[in-house]
Amino acid sequence: MPSDDVLVAGLRAGDEETFACLLNGWSGSMLRLARTFVSTTASAEEVVQDTWLAVFQGIGRFEGRSSLQTWVYRILVNVARRRGTHEQRTVPWASLVPDEGPTVDPSRFRGADDQYPGGWRAFPERWPTTENEVLAHEVRATVAEAIEKLPPRQQVVLTLRDIDGQTADDVCALLGISTANQRVILHRARAAVRGHLERYFTTAGAES
Numbered sequence: 377m378p379s380d381d382v383l384v385a386g387l388r389a390g391d392e393e394t395f396a397c398l399l400n401g402w403s404g405s406m407l408r409l410a411r412t413f414v415s416t417t418a419s420a421e422e423v424v425q426d427t428w429l430a431v432f433q434g435i436g437r438f439e440g441r442s443s444l445q446t447w448v449y450r451i452l453v454n455v456a457r458r459r460g461t462h463e464q465r466t467v468p469w470a471s472l473v474p475d476e477g478p479t480v481d482p483s484r485f486r487g488a489d490d491q492y493p494g495g496w497r498a499f500p501e502r503w504p505t506t507e508n509e510v511l512a513h514e515v516r517a518t519v520a521e522a523i524e525k526l527p528p529r530q531q532v533v534l535t536l537r538d539i540d541g542q543t544a545d546d547v548c549a550l551l552g553i554s555t556a557n558q559r560v561i562l563h564r565a566r567a568a569v570r571g572h573l574e575r576y577f578t579t580a581g582a583e584s
Contacts, residue, residue, distance in 0.1 A: 519572075
C-alpha cells in the first residue's frame with residue numbers, strides 16, 4: 377500500500393487507481409466491521425458505500441492527525457452506528473466484558489518448572505516450518521475459514537489488529553472499548569484461529 381501522502385493526494389485528485397487500491401485493500405475488513413453494527417450483509421454493504429462517499433466528500437478536511445486508514449474506519453463506525461441505531465440492533469462495544477474461564481486448556485502450556493514456563497507446548501508434527509508452507513493455498517483457506525467462524529467482535533478485532541495492522545490504541549478508539557477488553561477479545565480470537573489450525577494439521581498428519 378502506498379504511503380498516506382500518496383493516497384491522500386490521489387483521493388483529492390480523483391485518481392481511479394488510488395481508489396481501486398483502497399477499495400481492494402480495505403473494503404473486506406470494513407464490511408466485517410460494519411456487519412457487527414447492522415442487521416444484514418446488504419445493510420453493511422450500504423454502510424461501506426456510504427463511508428466511501430463520505431471519504432471522497434471529506435478528504436479535503438483530512439489533516440493527518442491519525443493514519444488515513446484510522447480516519448476512514450472512524451467514519452465507517454459512525455455511519456454504521458447511526459444505521460444500527462435506526463435498525464435498533466446496535467450492541468454497544470463498551471458493554472463488552474471479559475468472558476469467564478480460560479480461553480485455552482491450561483494443559484496446553486508449559487509448566488512452571490519448564491525451561492520456558494507459560495509457553496505453548498510442542499506444535500503438531502505437521503505444523504508448517506517454512507514460509508512457503510505457511511503461504512500454501514490450503515493453509516490460507518484454513519485460516520480464512522477460522523476467521524469467518526469467529527464471533528463478529530473477535531473477527532473484527534483480529535482483522536483490524538493482525539491483518540490491517542491497526543494499533544491497540546486505534547482499535548480501542550475505533551470501537552469504543554477498553555484496553556483490557558480489546559486485549560481479551562484479541563487473545564480469544566487468536567487462540568480460536570490457532571486451535572483451528574492445530575486441528576487441521578493434526579488431521580492432515582493422521583491422514584498422511
